[in-house]
Amino acid sequence: MKDEEANRFSARAARYARVGANVGGVAARIAGGRLLGAKDRGAGNAAALTRALGGLKGPIMKVAQLMATIPEALPADYAAELQKLQSEAPPMGAAFVSRRMRAELGADWRERFREFDLAPAAAASLGQVHRAASLKGERLACKLQYPDMQSAVEADLAQLELLFAIHRRMEPAIDTREIMKEIGARIREELDYRLEARHAAAYALMLGKVPEVRVPRVFPELSTSRLLTLDWLEGTRLLAHVKDDLETRNRLAVAMFKAWWLPFSSFGIIHGDPHLGNYTVFEEKGRKGPSRPAGINLLDYGCIRIFPPSFVQGVVDLYRGLMEADEARIVHAYETWGFRGLRRDLIEVLNIWARFIYGPLTEDRVRSIADGVKPGEYGRREAYKLHMALKKKGPITVPREFVFMDRAAIGLGAVFLHLAAELNFHRLFEAAIEDFSVGKVASAQARVLKSSGFNLGAH
Numbered sequence: 001m002k003d004e005e006a007n008r009f010s011a012r013a014a015r016y017a018r019v020g021a022n023v024g025g026v027a028a029r030i031a032g033g034r035l036l037g038a039k040d041r042g043a044g045n046a047a048a049l050t051r052a053l054g055g056l057k058g059p060i061m062k063v064a065q066l067m068a069t070i071p072e073a074l075p076a077d078y079a080a081e082l083q084k085l086q087s088e089a090p091p092m093g094a095a096f097v098s099r100r101m102r103a104e105l106g107a108d109w110r111e112r113f114r115e116f117d118l119a120p121a122a123a124a125s126l127g128q129v130h131r132a133a134s135l136k137g138e139r140l141a142c143k144l145q146y147p148d149m150q151s152a153v154e155a156d157l158a159q160l161e162l163l164f165a166i167h168r169r170m171e172p173a174i175d176t177r178e179i180m181k182e183i184g185a186r187i188r189e190e191l192d193y194r195l196e197a198r199h200a201a202a203y204a205l206m207l208g209k210v211p212e213v214r215v216p217r218v219f220p221e222l223s224t225s226r227l228l229t230l231d232w233l234e235g236t237r238l239l240a241h242v243k244d245d246l247e248t249r250n251r252l253a254v255a256m257f258k259a260w261w262l263p264f265s266s267f268g269i270i271h272g273d274p275h276l277g278n279y280t281v282f283e284e285k286g287r288k289g290p291s292r293p294a295g296i297n298l299l300d301y302g303c304i305r306i307f308p309p310s311f312v313q314g315v316v317d318l319y320r321g322l323m324e325a326d327e328a329r330i331v332h333a334y335e336t337w338g339f340r341g342l343r344r345d346l347i348e349v350l351n352i353w354a355r356f357i358y359g360p361l362t363e364d365r366v367r368s369i370a371d372g373v374k375p376g377e378y379g380r381r382e383a384y385k386l387h388m389a390l391k392k393k394g395p396i397t398v399p400r401e402f403v404f405m406d407r408a409a410i411g412l413g414a415v416f417l418h419l420a421a422e423l424n425f426h427r428l429f430e431a432a433i434e435d436f437s438v439g440k441v442a443s444a445q446a447r448v449l450k451s452s453g454f455n456l457g458a459h
Contacts, residue, residue, distance in 0.1 A: 091128055092146065094118035100144055104227040112222060116142070126153075126190060126302075131232060139232035140219065143193065150191055157184050182400035186272060190302035193228040199301035200230065202452040203271075206263045212255035212295035214282055233297040235280025241293055242418055248293050252281060253421030255295040257428050260412050265432040267445045268312045272404035273303035274411035276418070305404045306449070309441040310336055315405075316433055322351075322358050330354070338399030346396060349389040356382040357409050360425040369416040369425065378414045 092100065097118050101109045110116065113132050120128035127145040134140055146152075161180055189195055197218045204215040216231035223229050241252060256279070264270045271278075277300075284294040314336035321329035327347075334342055334350060342350075360369050370378055390396055416423075 091120050091123050092144075097130070097144065100147065101227070104144070104224045105222070113140075127226075132229070134219065134222075139234075140222070141216070141230050141232045142222070143228040143230070145191070145193065145226040153187055153191060157187065176398075178397055178400040179403050182403040185400075186303055186305070186404065189304075192225055193223060194225050196228055196301045196304075197223055198452045198454055199304040202267075202269065202304075202448050202454075203263065203298065203301060205448050205451055206267050206269065207259065207298075210255075210258050210262065212251070213259045214295065214297045216297075216299070233280065233282065233299065235282045235297045236293075238276050238279050238281055238296070238415070239418060241281055242420065244293065246420075246422065249419040250421050250423055252293060252296060253416050253419050253423055254428065256412065256415055256419075257423075257425075258432075259296060259298055260408065261429065261432045264307075264315075265312065265436060266441065267448055268307040268309050268441050269445065269448075270305050270307070270405060270408055271298070271301075271303070272305045272408050273300065274408050274415060275300075276415065279415075303404070305401075305408075306445070307401060307405075309438045309445065311401055311405075312436070312441050313438050316436055318354055319358055319361060319429070319433075322354060323362050337402050339396070343393075345393050349386060349393055350396075352389065353382060353386050357406075361429040362426060364424065364426045366422050366424050368420065368422055369413045373417060375414040375417040378410060378417055 097120075101116075105112060112135070114135050114137060115131075115133040117131040119130075121131045121141075122129040126149050127143050130142045130144060132140040132142050157180075197220065200215060200218050204217070207213045207215055214233055216233050219229040238252070241248065256274075260271060260274065279299065280297045281293045282295055282297055283291040285291045314333040317329050317336065318333035320326065321333060330351070331342060331347060334347065339350070360367060
C-alpha cells in the first residue's frame with residue numbers, strides 16, 4: 001500500500017509539472033502572438049491548444065470544458081476543439097479503492113454494505129462511481145473522490161488563469177476575470193460531497209411533485225466530504241432515445257424543461273451542468289402495453305448555483321421587456337444582473353444574445369428550440385456576432401452570476417436539439433413563472449435550503 005501511495009504521489013508531482021510546462025508553453029505562444037494572434041487564429045492553432053492540454057486528465061479538463069461551453073469566453077474555434085477533450089482521470093485500482101473507503105468510513109467499512117463492487121461503474125473528472133447494496137438490499141451509487149483533488153484543482157485553476165489572463169490582453173472584447181472567479185468557486189464547491197448531498201436533498205424537495213423527474217435519495221450515514229452515497233437510479237442514456245417517436249421525445253424534453261426551469265423560477269436555484277451524462281431515462285409500464293420512456297433521472301448535483309431572488313426577477317424582467325419591446329425594463333434587467341456602465345450601443349449588442357436565448361420563449365407556437373441548427377453548434381453563430389460587435393464597442397465585464405445561467409441555457413438547448421423536440425416553449429415558460437414574485441422565491445428558497453441542512457448565513 002505504501003508503495004502504491006508513493007507511486008501516486010510521484011505521479012501527481014509529475015502531473016503538476018506537466019500542467020505547468022504545457023500551459024506555460026501555450027501561454028508563451030499566446031504572448032508571442034503565434035497562437036491567439038489576429039492573423040492566424042484558425043483550426044491549426046486551436047488544435048495546438050488541444051494537444052497541449054490533451055495529455056492532462058482530471059480537473060483541468062473539467063475547467064477547460066466549462067470555459068468551452070460559456071459563450072465567447074474563448075474564440076469559437078478554440079471552444080470547439082476543447083469540447084472534444086475527455087475529462088476522465090485514470091481509474092483507481094481495487095486495492096486503492098479499499099484504502100480510500102477505509103479512510104472515509106473506517107476499518108469496518110465493508111460491514112456497512114451488503115455488496116460493494118470495487119471496479120468503478122463510471123469515472124469522471126473528480127471521482128468515480130461504484131455500484132453497491134445497503135444492508136437492507138437497496139441499490140446504491142457510491143461516488144468516491146480521487147485523492148488529492150483539492151491540490152490538483154488549485155494547480156489547474158492557477159495555470160488556466162495564466163492562460164486566460166494573456167487571452168484577455170489579446171482579445172479584450174469580453175473581460176473573463178469574473179468568469180474565472182465563478183468557475184473557480186463552483187469547481188471548489190464540487191470537491192465537497194457533503195454540499196452535493198445537501199444539493200440533492202434540496203432538489204428532492206423542489207421536484208417532489210414533478211413525476212417526470214426522479215431525484216436519488218442521499219444516505220448520509222454512508223457519506224462523507226469525499227464519499228457520496230445515493231440511490232442507484234436505473235435508466236438508459238438520453239441519446240438512446242433520439243430516434244424515438246416525437247411524443248416520447250417531447251415528453252423527455254418537457255421533463256428536462258421542468259427539471260431546470262421550475263427550481264430556478266420558484267426557488268432561484270439552477271443545475272449549472274446540463275451535460276448529457278448527468279441524465280438517464282426511466283421507464284414506466286404503460287396501461288395497455290410494454291414499458292415506455294416516462295421521464296428523466298437527475299444524477300449529479302455537484303454544479304448547483306443558488307441565486308439571490310433579485311436575479312430571478314431580472315430574468316423575468318428581460319423576458320417581459322423583450323415581449324413588450326420595453327427598453328427601460330430590458331436595461332433594468334441587465335443592471336439587476338450586475339452589468340455596469342451600459343450605453344445604448346452596448347445594450348443593443350447584449351440584446352443580440354438575449355433575443356437568441358429568449359426567442360423560443362417569446363413565440364406562442366410549437367417549434368424546435370432552434371430550426372436547422374446542430375446540437376454542437378447551438379448558440380455559436382450568435383456568440384460570434386456578439387463577439388464581433390463587442391470588439392468594436394466593448395470591452396464588457398460579464399457578471400459572475402450570469403456565467404452558469406448562460407451556460408446552462410446553452411446546454412439545455414443542445415439537449416432539446418438532440419431530442420429534436422417540438423414544443424410550445426412559451427407556454428411552458430409562462431406556466432413556470434405564473435405565480436412568480438421575488439417575495440415568494442425568497443421564502444421558498446429559504447425554506448428549501450433550511451430543510452436541506454444549509455447554513456443560510458453562508459448563502
